[in-house]
Amino acid sequence: MEEPAPAPADEAAVLWSVAEEAITVEVVRDHIGWLASDEMRGRDTPSPELELAAEYLVDELAALGLEPAGDEGSFIQRWTFESAPLDRQESHAYVQINGDRRDWRYEHEYFALPGPPGPAEGTPVYAPDPASAMEGLPPQAQGAPLVVGLPDGLGPDFGMAIQAAMQAGASGVVLLMDEETDASATFQLAAALEGGAAAQMPLPIIGLAHEAGQELLESVGVEPEGGRDPPAPVQVLENVILSFQSVFGEESAEVPNVVARLPGADPELAREYVVLTAHYDHVGVGPPDDRGDSIYSGADDNASGTAAVLEVARAFSQLPEPPARSILFLWVSGEEKGLLGSAYFAENPTVPLENIVANLNLDMVSRNAPDTVHAVGEEYSTIGELVYQVARDHPELGLVVAPDPEPEEQAFLRSDHFSFVEKGIPALMLTTWLHDDYHLPSDTPDRTDPDKAARVARLAFLLAHRLATQVEPPEWTEAGERLLRDLEQMGPP
Numbered sequence: 001m002e003e004p005a006p007a008p009a010d011e012a013a014v015l016w017s018v019a020e021e022a023i024t025v026e027v028v029r030d031h032i033g034w035l036a037s038d039e040m041r042g043r044d045t046p047s048p049e050l051e052l053a054a055e056y057l058v059d060e061l062a063a064l065g066l067e068p069a070g071d072e073g074s075f076i077q078r079w080t081f082e083s084a085p086l087d088r089q090e091s092h093a094y095v096q097i098n099g100d101r102r103d104w105r106y107e108h109e110y111f112a113l114p115g116p117p118g119p120a121e122g123t124p125v126y127a128p129d130p131a132s133a134m135e136g137l138p139p140q141a142q143g144a145p146l147v148v149g150l151p152d153g154l155g156p157d158f159g160m161a162i163q164a165a166m167q168a169g170a171s172g173v174v175l176l177m178d179e180e181t182d183a184s185a186t187f188q189l190a191a192a193l194e195g196g197a198a199a200q201m202p203l204p205i206i207g208l209a210h211e212a213g214q215e216l217l218e219s220v221g222v223e224p225e226g227g228r229d230p231p232a233p234v235q236v237l238e239n240v241i242l243s244f245q246s247v248f249g250e251e252s253a254e255v256p257n258v259v260a261r262l263p264g265a266d267p268e269l270a271r272e273y274v275v276l277t278a279h280y281d282h283v284g285v286g287p288p289d290d291r292g293d294s295i296y297s298g299a300d301d302n303a304s305g306t307a308a309v310l311e312v313a314r315a316f317s318q319l320p321e322p323p324a325r326s327i328l329f330l331w332v333s334g335e336e337k338g339l340l341g342s343a344y345f346a347e348n349p350t351v352p353l354e355n356i357v358a359n360l361n362l363d364m365v366s367r368n369a370p371d372t373v374h375a376v377g378e379e380y381s382t383i384g385e386l387v388y389q390v391a392r393d394h395p396e397l398g399l400v401v402a403p404d405p406e407p408e409e410q411a412f413l414r415s416d417h418f419s420f421v422e423k424g425i426p427a428l429m430l431t432t433w434l435h436d437d438y439h440l441p442s443d444t445p446d447r448t449d450p451d452k453a454a455r456v457a458r459l460a461f462l463l464a465h466r467l468a469t470q471v472e473p474p475e476w477t478e479a480g481e482r483l484l485r486d487l488e489q490m491g492p493p
């Protein structure tokens with residue numbers, strides 16, 4: 001593989017001065033502040049606030065003089081978000097112990113899996129975990145709800161719990177979720193399930209947030225999970241009646257991606273594109289945290305990346321001459337519902353897919369140590385080698401590029417660049433990684449580091465410029481080729 005030729009010194013100086021002057025901390029801070037303000041109510045897909053955020057981007061892009069690259073000469077590409085929201089009127093979930101009824105609150109205390117509505121009702125049988133349920137359930141399980149502990153969450157054991165319930169002829173399953181599943185996790189699971197994130201289940205199933213599940217066990221005198229070893233045995237919960245019904249509706253909404261183009265300068269290479277992406281949606285409004293805040297602001301996730309890509313666009317628009325290749329700026333919605341907006345774009349690209357040579361995705365770029373940015377996927381393509389080199393060439397950035405800190409989190413499969421990877425396009429994600437406020441109401445602008453986000457934007461600008469200038473497009477490495485083969489074998493998700 002050839003080393004890319006270093007840019008001449010004066011050109012590098014011009015690029016740096018554009019990066020520094022066009023991309024300012026103040027403007028990045030303003031974008032994050034507005035996009036993650038309470039008025040924007042967490043930019044859910046779909047929501048009026050998502051539309052407002054799209055309008056904000058469009059106004060900025062028009063002012064920068066970039067070309068619209070969405071539908072019909074506009075900056076907007078619409079796609080259909082189909083969801084199956086729970087019908088709150090027709091649905092319920094409660095437990096009655098010695099005649100006292102306690103209703104569980106949807107999205108706060110329980111989530112429902114898509115499947116037959118039920119109702120599932122009766123005196124339940126309890127099993128502390130899926131393995132003990134598989135070993136055998138009493139005859140009373142026939143036609144009754146099965147309450148089963150899931151100490152490892154919705155992992156591989158989950159299927160075993162369903163199988164045990166089916167074999168015993170249970171009428172439904174109540175999953176007692178693990179410690180990780182608090183109110184905000186329950187809210188996000190419910191939203192993901194309404195967005196079509198799971199297959200249809202063969203019988204009615206709900207998941208109880210950890211606290212609600214433990215409270216249920218305590219109130220019927222069963223030692224909660226982890227309370228003793230071995231755990232409480234499989235048993236019929238006498239004097240208890242449990243009932244739940246989950247009716248899902250159907251809804252569809254046309255939601256916006258935002259797309260702009262900077263045409264390249266080279267007559268040949270201008271038909272090729274480097275695509276910069278950031279998702280501008282977040283998860284909306286949900287259960288309040290300890291401070292009573294119910295707006296999941298998504299300042300770092302991903303107002304920061306949205307702002308950074310906008311400022312990269314500003315820098316490109318201020319160059320004395322555009323790079324050889326064209327640049328496409330793409331802000332997608334529906335990321336939090338399962339990378340839906342970017343998947344739609346990859347299926348329905350507004351420029352020829354085969355002309356897209358690289359994708360650079362920015363997701364969560366304003367937190368943690370001020371000097372470190374992670375290049376997720378650096379081992380899979382030659383973009384990795386290039387990002388290290390750009391950072392070395394520009395110590396003024398004040399950034400150290402580091403690899404994926406926790407490969408087991410599978411971040412390379414978890415943001416919008418993956419929609420391009422699935423199409424065989426080399427991609428890299430720049431991120432400053434997860435933090436304690438991830439997907440919580442506390443991911444607010446005051447906890448972001450706009451200075452860092454601005455520096456990541458400058459790095460992205462310099463890197464995108466190189467990708468758009470060097471004659472050879474980036475390539476997959478051997479590890480990348482292997483990943484593509486593995487993905488192919490796995491088949492469509």
Ligand SMILES: [Zn+2]
Nearest residue numbers: 301302336439
């Ligand atoms: Zn997120």
